[in-house]
Amino acid sequence: MLAMAAVAACEPAGKNLPAELDESYAPVSISAKVDAVQPGTGLVLWSENASERNAAYGKSISLEYAYCLPCQVVKGKVDGKIQYDWRPFNQWLSDVASRKHQAVVRFRYEYPGERSVDGKPGTTAVPDYIKALPDYQETYFENEDGPTWYADWTSAELQWFTKQFYADFNAAYRDDPRIAFVEVGFGHWSEYHIFGTPLQPGVNFPSDAYQKEFLTYLAGALDIPWLISIDAAESSPVVGDASLMALTFGLFDDSFMHKDHEGDYNENCWNAIGKGTRWQKGACGGEISYYTSADQKNFLNPAGMYGVTWEQASAKYHISFMIANDAPSGQYGTAARFKEASMACGYHFALTGLYANAEKTAAYITNTGIAPIYRDAYLAVAGTRSETSLKGLLPGDTLLVFIPKPTTGTDLTIESDHILPGQKIQFDADCH
Numbered sequence: 001m002l003a004m005a006a007v008a009a010c011e012p013a014g015k016n017l018p019a020e021l022d023e024s025y026a027p028v029s030i031s032a033k034v035d036a037v038q039p040g041t042g043l044v045l046w047s048e049n050a051s052e053r054n055a056a057y058g059k060s061i062s063l064e065y066a067y068c069l070p071c072q073v074v075k076g077k078v079d080g081k082i083q084y085d086w087r088p089f090n091q092w093l094s095d096v097a098s099r100k101h102q103a104v105v106r107f108r109y110e111y112p113g114e115r116s117v118d119g120k121p122g123t124t125a126v127p128d129y130i131k132a133l134p135d136y137q138e139t140y141f142e143n144e145d146g147p148t149w150y151a152d153w154t155s156a157e158l159q160w161f162t163k164q165f166y167a168d169f170n171a172a173y174r175d176d177p178r179i180a181f182v183e184v185g186f187g188h189w190s191e192y193h194i195f196g197t198p199l200q201p202g203v204n205f206p207s208d209a210y211q212k213e214f215l216t217y218l219a220g221a222l223d224i225p226w227l228i229s230i231d232a233a234e235s236s237p238v239v240g241d242a243s244l245m246a247l248t249f250g251l252f253d254d255s256f257m258h259k260d261h262e263g264d265y266n267e268n269c270w271n272a273i274g275k276g277t278r279w280q281k282g283a284c285g286g287e288i289s290y291y292t293s294a295d296q297k298n299f300l301n302p303a304g305m306y307g308v309t310w311e312q313a314s315a316k317y318h319i320s321f322m323i324a325n326d327a328p329s330g331q332y333g334t335a336a337r338f339k340e341a342s343m344a345c346g347y348h349f350a351l352t353g354l355y356a357n358a359e360k361t362a363a364y365i366t367n368t369g370i371a372p373i374y375r376d377a378y379l380a381v382a383g384t385r386s387e388t389s390l391k392g393l394l395p396g397d398t399l400l401v402f403i404p405k406p407t408t409g410t411d412l413t414i415e416s417d418h419i420l421p422g423q424k425i426q427f428d429a430d431c432h
Contacts, residue, residue, distance in 0.1 A: 113146020
Protein backbone atom coordinates (compact mmCIF):
# COMPACT_ATOMS: atom_id res chain seq x y z
CA MET A 1 0.00 0.00 0.00
CA LEU A 2 1.27 3.45 -0.93
CA ALA A 3 -0.28 6.76 -0.02
CA MET A 4 0.43 9.46 -2.58
CA ALA A 5 -0.97 12.34 -4.52
CA ALA A 6 -3.52 11.45 -7.17
CA VAL A 7 -2.08 10.31 -10.50
CA ALA A 8 -3.38 11.45 -13.84
CA ALA A 9 -5.96 9.50 -15.80
CA CYS A 10 -4.68 6.26 -17.31
CA GLU A 11 -2.05 6.70 -19.96
CA PRO A 12 -2.21 4.99 -23.38
CA ALA A 13 -0.68 1.52 -23.52
CA GLY A 14 3.09 1.49 -23.33
CA LYS A 15 3.47 5.10 -22.16
CA ASN A 16 4.55 6.67 -18.90
CA LEU A 17 4.12 3.87 -16.39
CA PRO A 18 4.14 5.14 -12.79
CA ALA A 19 7.51 4.82 -11.09
CA GLU A 20 6.11 2.25 -8.63
CA LEU A 21 5.39 -0.25 -11.42
CA ASP A 22 7.83 -2.28 -13.51
CA GLU A 23 7.65 -2.74 -17.26
CA SER A 24 5.59 -5.91 -17.01
CA TYR A 25 2.51 -3.76 -16.34
CA ALA A 26 0.34 -2.25 -19.05
CA PRO A 27 -2.51 0.25 -18.72
CA VAL A 28 -6.05 -1.15 -18.68
CA SER A 29 -9.03 0.75 -20.03
CA ILE A 30 -12.02 1.26 -17.78
CA SER A 31 -14.98 3.63 -17.60
CA ALA A 32 -17.28 3.96 -14.61
CA LYS A 33 -19.34 6.60 -12.81
CA VAL A 34 -20.72 7.01 -9.31
CA ASP A 35 -24.41 7.57 -9.97
CA ALA A 36 -26.06 6.46 -6.73
CA VAL A 37 -26.02 7.24 -3.03
CA GLN A 38 -23.18 5.23 -1.53
CA PRO A 39 -23.76 2.74 1.32
CA GLY A 40 -23.42 4.26 4.77
CA THR A 41 -23.74 7.86 3.57
CA GLY A 42 -26.29 10.57 2.93
CA LEU A 43 -29.53 11.98 4.25
CA VAL A 44 -31.57 9.75 6.54
CA LEU A 45 -35.29 9.21 7.07
CA TRP A 46 -36.97 7.67 10.08
CA SER A 47 -38.07 4.19 9.11
CA GLU A 48 -41.82 4.87 9.14
CA ASN A 49 -41.31 7.81 6.80
CA ALA A 50 -38.84 5.86 4.67
CA SER A 51 -41.39 3.09 4.25
CA GLU A 52 -44.18 5.47 3.27
CA ARG A 53 -41.99 7.38 0.82
CA ASN A 54 -40.00 4.46 -0.52
CA ALA A 55 -41.40 4.62 -4.05
CA ALA A 56 -40.16 8.20 -4.46
CA TYR A 57 -37.19 8.39 -2.07
CA GLY A 58 -35.94 4.82 -1.80
CA LYS A 59 -33.03 5.41 -4.18
CA SER A 60 -32.28 8.84 -2.74
CA ILE A 61 -31.22 7.44 0.64
CA SER A 62 -29.13 4.54 1.91
CA LEU A 63 -29.86 4.84 5.65
CA GLU A 64 -32.84 4.79 8.01
CA TYR A 65 -33.11 5.68 11.69
CA ALA A 66 -35.08 4.76 14.79
CA TYR A 67 -34.77 4.93 18.56
CA CYS A 68 -34.39 1.46 20.05
CA LEU A 69 -35.43 0.51 23.59
CA PRO A 70 -33.37 -1.84 25.79
CA CYS A 71 -36.53 -2.81 27.69
CA GLN A 72 -38.03 -4.24 24.50
CA VAL A 73 -35.25 -6.76 23.93
CA VAL A 74 -34.20 -7.56 27.54
CA LYS A 75 -36.43 -10.11 29.25
CA GLY A 76 -34.56 -10.64 32.49
CA LYS A 77 -31.38 -11.95 34.05
CA VAL A 78 -30.77 -15.59 34.96
CA ASP A 79 -27.64 -16.90 36.71
CA GLY A 80 -25.84 -13.65 36.05
CA LYS A 81 -26.64 -13.63 32.33
CA ILE A 82 -28.95 -11.17 30.58
CA GLN A 83 -31.83 -12.84 28.75
CA TYR A 84 -32.61 -11.33 25.34
CA ASP A 85 -35.36 -11.53 22.77
CA TRP A 86 -33.99 -9.72 19.73
CA ARG A 87 -36.98 -10.55 17.53
CA PRO A 88 -38.58 -7.05 17.50
CA PHE A 89 -35.21 -5.48 16.79
CA ASN A 90 -34.48 -8.00 14.04
CA GLN A 91 -37.88 -7.38 12.51
CA TRP A 92 -37.07 -3.67 12.25
CA LEU A 93 -33.63 -4.33 10.77
CA SER A 94 -35.08 -6.70 8.19
CA ASP A 95 -37.75 -4.17 7.27
CA VAL A 96 -35.06 -1.53 6.69
CA ALA A 97 -32.93 -3.97 4.70
CA SER A 98 -35.89 -4.93 2.52
CA ARG A 99 -35.63 -1.42 1.06
CA LYS A 100 -31.87 -1.93 0.50
CA HIS A 101 -31.09 0.52 3.27
CA GLN A 102 -28.97 0.15 6.41
CA ALA A 103 -29.84 1.24 9.94
CA VAL A 104 -28.54 3.97 12.19
CA VAL A 105 -29.28 2.64 15.68
CA ARG A 106 -29.68 4.63 18.88
CA PHE A 107 -30.60 2.96 22.16
CA ARG A 108 -32.00 5.31 24.79
CA TYR A 109 -33.34 5.34 28.35
CA GLU A 110 -34.97 8.80 28.56
CA TYR A 111 -37.29 10.57 26.14
CA PRO A 112 -39.29 13.48 27.62
CA GLY A 113 -43.03 12.93 27.31
CA GLU A 114 -42.69 9.85 25.10
CA ARG A 115 -45.25 7.05 25.64
CA SER A 116 -43.72 4.23 23.58
CA VAL A 117 -42.56 2.15 26.58
CA ASP A 118 -45.88 1.61 28.40
CA GLY A 119 -48.31 4.26 27.19
CA LYS A 120 -47.43 6.64 30.00
CA PRO A 121 -45.46 9.85 29.34
CA GLY A 122 -41.74 9.84 30.01
CA THR A 123 -41.29 6.24 31.20
CA THR A 124 -37.67 5.13 30.95
CA ALA A 125 -36.61 2.24 28.72
CA VAL A 126 -34.60 0.65 31.53
CA PRO A 127 -35.31 -3.11 31.58
CA ASP A 128 -38.05 -4.24 33.97
CA TYR A 129 -35.79 -6.60 35.91
CA ILE A 130 -33.67 -3.63 37.00
CA LYS A 131 -36.71 -1.50 37.86
CA ALA A 132 -37.93 -4.33 40.10
CA LEU A 133 -34.79 -4.30 42.27
CA PRO A 134 -35.46 -3.01 45.80
CA ASP A 135 -32.58 -0.51 45.73
CA TYR A 136 -33.46 0.95 42.33
CA GLN A 137 -35.33 4.27 42.50
CA GLU A 138 -35.94 6.53 39.52
CA THR A 139 -36.51 10.28 39.80
CA TYR A 140 -39.12 12.42 38.05
CA PHE A 141 -39.20 15.96 36.71
CA GLU A 142 -41.76 18.00 34.77
CA ASN A 143 -39.26 18.93 32.09
CA GLU A 144 -40.18 21.65 29.60
CA ASP A 145 -39.87 19.06 26.81
CA GLY A 146 -42.30 16.77 28.61
CA PRO A 147 -42.62 14.86 31.89
CA THR A 148 -39.60 12.65 32.34
CA TRP A 149 -38.53 9.77 34.54
CA TYR A 150 -34.76 9.40 34.93
CA ALA A 151 -32.71 6.23 35.21
CA ASP A 152 -31.22 5.68 38.66
CA TRP A 153 -27.45 5.97 38.23
CA THR A 154 -26.83 5.11 41.87
CA SER A 155 -27.69 1.54 40.82
CA ALA A 156 -24.69 -0.76 40.45
CA GLU A 157 -26.85 -3.10 38.41
CA LEU A 158 -27.77 -0.38 35.90
CA GLN A 159 -24.11 0.56 35.56
CA TRP A 160 -23.09 -3.04 34.99
CA PHE A 161 -25.98 -3.71 32.62
CA THR A 162 -25.34 -0.68 30.42
CA LYS A 163 -21.81 -1.86 29.66
CA GLN A 164 -22.75 -5.51 29.25
CA PHE A 165 -25.67 -4.65 26.98
CA TYR A 166 -23.37 -3.10 24.37
CA ALA A 167 -20.95 -6.00 24.57
CA ASP A 168 -23.81 -8.44 24.00
CA PHE A 169 -25.23 -6.27 21.23
CA ASN A 170 -21.86 -6.22 19.48
CA ALA A 171 -21.47 -9.98 19.79
CA ALA A 172 -24.86 -10.44 18.11
CA TYR A 173 -24.55 -7.78 15.40
CA ARG A 174 -20.93 -6.84 14.74
CA ASP A 175 -20.96 -8.64 11.38
CA ASP A 176 -24.55 -7.80 10.48
CA PRO A 177 -24.59 -5.66 7.32
CA ARG A 178 -28.02 -4.31 8.22
CA ILE A 179 -26.39 -1.92 10.72
CA ALA A 180 -24.19 0.95 9.60
CA PHE A 181 -23.72 3.07 12.75
CA VAL A 182 -24.60 3.11 16.45
CA GLU A 183 -25.22 6.36 18.33
CA VAL A 184 -24.50 6.11 22.05
CA GLY A 185 -25.19 8.40 24.98
CA PHE A 186 -27.03 9.30 28.17
CA GLY A 187 -29.84 11.64 29.17
CA HIS A 188 -32.60 13.01 26.97
CA TRP A 189 -32.67 11.08 23.69
CA SER A 190 -29.17 9.75 24.59
CA GLU A 191 -27.80 13.18 23.62
CA TYR A 192 -25.57 13.70 26.69
CA HIS A 193 -27.76 16.31 28.37
CA ILE A 194 -30.89 16.76 30.49
CA PHE A 195 -31.46 20.43 29.70
CA GLY A 196 -34.29 21.86 31.82
CA THR A 197 -33.89 19.33 34.64
CA PRO A 198 -31.49 19.98 37.54
CA LEU A 199 -28.43 17.81 36.91
CA GLN A 200 -27.47 15.40 39.67
CA PRO A 201 -24.36 13.50 38.56
CA GLY A 202 -24.44 9.93 39.77
CA VAL A 203 -28.22 10.14 40.38
CA ASN A 204 -30.21 11.24 37.31
CA PHE A 205 -27.16 11.31 35.04
CA PRO A 206 -24.00 9.19 35.10
CA SER A 207 -21.06 10.45 37.12
CA ASP A 208 -17.89 11.49 35.33
CA ALA A 209 -16.15 8.45 36.76
CA TYR A 210 -18.76 6.10 35.31
CA GLN A 211 -18.78 7.89 31.97
CA LYS A 212 -15.03 7.37 31.68
CA GLU A 213 -15.41 3.72 32.64
CA PHE A 214 -18.22 3.26 30.13
CA LEU A 215 -16.54 4.97 27.17
CA THR A 216 -13.26 3.18 27.78
CA TYR A 217 -15.13 -0.11 27.94
CA LEU A 218 -17.10 0.67 24.80
CA ALA A 219 -13.93 1.34 22.82
CA GLY A 220 -12.95 -2.30 23.36
CA ALA A 221 -16.46 -3.74 23.07
CA LEU A 222 -17.88 -2.23 19.87
CA ASP A 223 -16.72 -3.14 16.38
CA ILE A 224 -19.60 -1.29 14.72
CA PRO A 225 -18.70 2.40 14.16
CA TRP A 226 -20.11 4.36 17.10
CA LEU A 227 -20.78 8.02 17.75
CA ILE A 228 -21.52 10.21 20.76
CA SER A 229 -23.25 13.58 20.88
CA ILE A 230 -21.24 16.78 20.56
CA ASP A 231 -22.94 17.75 23.85
CA ALA A 232 -20.46 15.42 25.55
CA ALA A 233 -17.99 18.28 25.15
CA GLU A 234 -19.77 19.97 28.07
CA SER A 235 -21.50 17.17 29.98
CA SER A 236 -18.79 14.52 30.09
CA PRO A 237 -15.16 14.22 31.16
CA VAL A 238 -13.97 13.61 27.59
CA VAL A 239 -12.44 16.97 26.68
CA GLY A 240 -10.34 17.14 29.81
CA ASP A 241 -9.09 13.55 29.62
CA ALA A 242 -6.38 12.67 27.10
CA SER A 243 -7.16 8.94 27.22
CA LEU A 244 -10.82 9.57 26.32
CA MET A 245 -9.94 12.06 23.61
CA ALA A 246 -7.73 9.36 22.07
CA LEU A 247 -10.71 7.01 21.58
CA THR A 248 -11.95 6.69 18.00
CA PHE A 249 -15.65 7.43 18.49
CA GLY A 250 -17.46 9.67 16.04
CA LEU A 251 -19.76 12.62 16.73
CA PHE A 252 -23.40 13.44 16.08
CA ASP A 253 -25.04 16.86 16.25
CA ASP A 254 -28.82 16.87 16.57
CA SER A 255 -29.29 20.58 15.86
CA PHE A 256 -27.14 20.84 12.77
CA MET A 257 -27.36 24.05 10.72
CA HIS A 258 -29.60 25.99 13.13
CA LYS A 259 -29.45 29.79 12.99
CA ASP A 260 -26.73 30.21 15.62
CA HIS A 261 -24.85 26.97 14.93
CA GLU A 262 -21.68 28.70 13.78
CA GLY A 263 -19.60 30.69 16.22
CA ASP A 264 -21.60 29.51 19.22
CA TYR A 265 -22.37 26.40 21.29
CA ASN A 266 -22.55 23.81 18.51
CA GLU A 267 -19.42 24.81 16.66
CA ASN A 268 -17.58 25.23 19.97
CA CYS A 269 -18.53 21.67 20.97
CA TRP A 270 -17.40 20.29 17.61
CA ASN A 271 -14.08 22.06 17.97
CA ALA A 272 -13.56 21.04 21.60
CA ILE A 273 -14.28 17.34 21.26
CA GLY A 274 -13.36 16.94 17.60
CA LYS A 275 -10.17 19.00 17.48
CA GLY A 276 -10.66 19.16 13.73
CA THR A 277 -9.46 15.61 13.16
CA ARG A 278 -11.90 13.22 14.89
CA TRP A 279 -13.71 12.66 11.58
CA GLN A 280 -10.58 10.96 10.25
CA LYS A 281 -11.25 7.95 12.53
CA GLY A 282 -14.87 8.31 13.67
CA ALA A 283 -17.94 9.01 11.55
CA CYS A 284 -19.72 12.35 11.88
CA GLY A 285 -23.47 12.71 11.56
CA GLY A 286 -26.58 13.86 13.39
CA GLU A 287 -29.88 15.53 12.58
CA ILE A 288 -30.86 18.79 10.95
CA SER A 289 -32.10 21.34 13.49
CA TYR A 290 -35.64 21.52 14.80
CA TYR A 291 -34.98 24.90 16.42
CA THR A 292 -37.63 26.23 14.05
CA SER A 293 -40.21 24.18 12.20
CA ALA A 294 -38.78 25.49 8.94
CA ASP A 295 -35.14 24.42 9.41
CA GLN A 296 -35.53 20.89 8.09
CA LYS A 297 -37.74 22.08 5.26
CA ASN A 298 -35.35 24.80 4.12
CA PHE A 299 -31.83 23.48 4.61
CA LEU A 300 -31.73 21.95 1.12
CA ASN A 301 -32.33 25.31 -0.49
CA PRO A 302 -29.49 25.52 -3.07
CA ALA A 303 -29.08 29.17 -2.05
CA GLY A 304 -28.45 28.12 1.55
CA MET A 305 -30.00 28.68 4.97
CA TYR A 306 -28.68 31.21 7.50
CA GLY A 307 -25.85 32.05 5.12
CA VAL A 308 -24.53 28.53 4.52
CA THR A 309 -25.46 25.83 2.01
CA TRP A 310 -25.85 22.16 2.85
CA GLU A 311 -22.82 21.35 0.74
CA GLN A 312 -20.68 23.88 2.63
CA ALA A 313 -21.85 22.76 6.08
CA SER A 314 -21.47 19.04 5.38
CA ALA A 315 -17.98 19.54 3.94
CA LYS A 316 -16.85 21.68 6.88
CA TYR A 317 -17.81 18.98 9.40
CA HIS A 318 -17.00 15.99 7.16
CA ILE A 319 -20.52 14.63 7.48
CA SER A 320 -21.21 11.03 6.51
CA PHE A 321 -24.95 11.02 7.31
CA MET A 322 -27.64 13.39 8.55
CA ILE A 323 -31.25 12.78 9.59
CA ALA A 324 -33.60 15.01 7.61
CA ASN A 325 -36.99 13.44 8.18
CA ASP A 326 -39.11 16.55 7.56
CA ALA A 327 -37.25 17.73 4.48
CA PRO A 328 -39.48 15.86 1.99
CA SER A 329 -42.45 17.94 3.16
CA GLY A 330 -40.68 21.17 2.17
CA GLN A 331 -40.36 22.69 -1.29
CA TYR A 332 -36.62 21.92 -1.52
CA GLY A 333 -36.73 18.31 -0.34
CA THR A 334 -37.53 16.65 -3.66
CA ALA A 335 -36.24 13.15 -4.30
CA ALA A 336 -33.76 14.54 -6.82
CA ARG A 337 -32.42 17.12 -4.36
CA PHE A 338 -32.28 14.45 -1.64
CA LYS A 339 -30.14 12.28 -3.87
CA GLU A 340 -27.87 15.18 -4.79
CA ALA A 341 -27.43 16.17 -1.15
CA SER A 342 -26.87 12.56 -0.08
CA MET A 343 -24.18 12.09 -2.70
CA ALA A 344 -22.37 15.13 -1.28
CA CYS A 345 -21.82 13.22 1.98
CA GLY A 346 -19.16 10.78 3.05
CA TYR A 347 -16.65 9.00 0.83
CA HIS A 348 -16.50 9.04 -2.97
CA PHE A 349 -13.97 6.88 -4.78
CA ALA A 350 -12.29 7.54 -8.10
CA LEU A 351 -10.02 5.13 -9.96
CA THR A 352 -7.17 7.30 -11.21
CA GLY A 353 -4.98 4.60 -12.72
CA LEU A 354 -5.36 0.91 -13.62
CA TYR A 355 -2.61 -1.45 -14.76
CA ALA A 356 -2.14 -5.20 -15.02
CA ASN A 357 0.45 -7.83 -15.85
CA ALA A 358 0.06 -11.58 -16.18
CA GLU A 359 -0.33 -12.07 -12.43
CA LYS A 360 -1.52 -8.88 -10.77
CA THR A 361 -3.59 -5.75 -11.01
CA ALA A 362 -2.31 -2.41 -9.79
CA ALA A 363 -4.94 0.25 -9.11
CA TYR A 364 -4.62 3.83 -7.97
CA ILE A 365 -7.74 4.82 -6.08
CA THR A 366 -8.49 8.28 -4.68
CA ASN A 367 -11.08 9.45 -2.16
CA THR A 368 -12.66 12.53 -3.72
CA GLY A 369 -15.36 12.75 -1.02
CA ILE A 370 -15.47 14.66 2.27
CA ALA A 371 -14.92 11.78 4.73
CA PRO A 372 -13.38 8.29 4.86
CA ILE A 373 -15.23 5.02 4.69
CA TYR A 374 -15.32 3.64 8.25
CA ARG A 375 -15.53 -0.09 7.61
CA ASP A 376 -13.34 -2.36 5.52
CA ALA A 377 -13.85 -2.36 1.77
CA TYR A 378 -11.55 -3.87 -0.84
CA LEU A 379 -10.85 -3.54 -4.52
CA ALA A 380 -11.43 -6.94 -6.11
CA VAL A 381 -10.99 -8.61 -9.48
CA ALA A 382 -13.66 -11.22 -10.19
CA GLY A 383 -14.04 -11.78 -6.44
CA THR A 384 -10.32 -11.87 -5.59
CA ARG A 385 -9.69 -9.08 -3.10
CA SER A 386 -6.70 -6.93 -2.40
CA GLU A 387 -5.19 -7.32 1.04
CA THR A 388 -5.36 -3.54 1.40
CA SER A 389 -8.54 -2.04 2.82
CA LEU A 390 -9.89 1.32 1.72
CA LYS A 391 -11.01 1.99 5.29
CA GLY A 392 -9.66 5.30 6.52
CA LEU A 393 -8.55 6.63 3.12
CA LEU A 394 -8.75 10.38 3.65
CA PRO A 395 -10.23 12.87 1.20
CA GLY A 396 -7.68 13.81 -1.42
CA ASP A 397 -5.43 10.83 -0.68
CA THR A 398 -4.64 8.04 -3.11
CA LEU A 399 -3.71 4.41 -2.52
CA LEU A 400 -1.79 2.12 -4.83
CA VAL A 401 -3.54 -1.22 -4.35
CA PHE A 402 -2.30 -4.55 -5.67
CA ILE A 403 -4.71 -7.39 -6.37
CA PRO A 404 -3.29 -10.90 -6.96
CA LYS A 405 -5.21 -11.37 -10.20
CA PRO A 406 -5.06 -9.55 -13.55
CA THR A 407 -8.05 -7.47 -14.60
CA THR A 408 -9.69 -6.80 -17.92
CA GLY A 409 -11.33 -3.70 -16.48
CA THR A 410 -14.83 -5.13 -16.64
CA ASP A 411 -14.31 -7.36 -13.59
CA LEU A 412 -13.04 -4.74 -11.12
CA THR A 413 -15.33 -3.99 -8.17
CA ILE A 414 -15.23 -2.76 -4.58
CA GLU A 415 -16.36 -5.42 -2.11
CA SER A 416 -17.30 -5.13 1.54
CA ASP A 417 -18.75 -7.54 4.09
CA HIS A 418 -20.49 -4.57 5.72
CA ILE A 419 -22.97 -3.68 3.00
CA LEU A 420 -26.21 -5.36 2.01
CA PRO A 421 -26.76 -7.66 -0.95
CA GLY A 422 -27.85 -5.36 -3.74
CA GLN A 423 -25.85 -2.39 -2.44
CA LYS A 424 -22.76 -1.34 -4.37
CA ILE A 425 -19.76 0.79 -3.55
CA GLN A 426 -19.03 2.55 -6.81
CA PHE A 427 -16.09 4.45 -8.25
CA ASP A 428 -15.52 6.98 -11.00
CA ALA A 429 -13.09 6.01 -13.75
CA ASP A 430 -12.14 7.38 -17.15
CA CYS A 431 -9.10 5.40 -18.24
CA HIS A 432 -8.65 4.68 -21.93
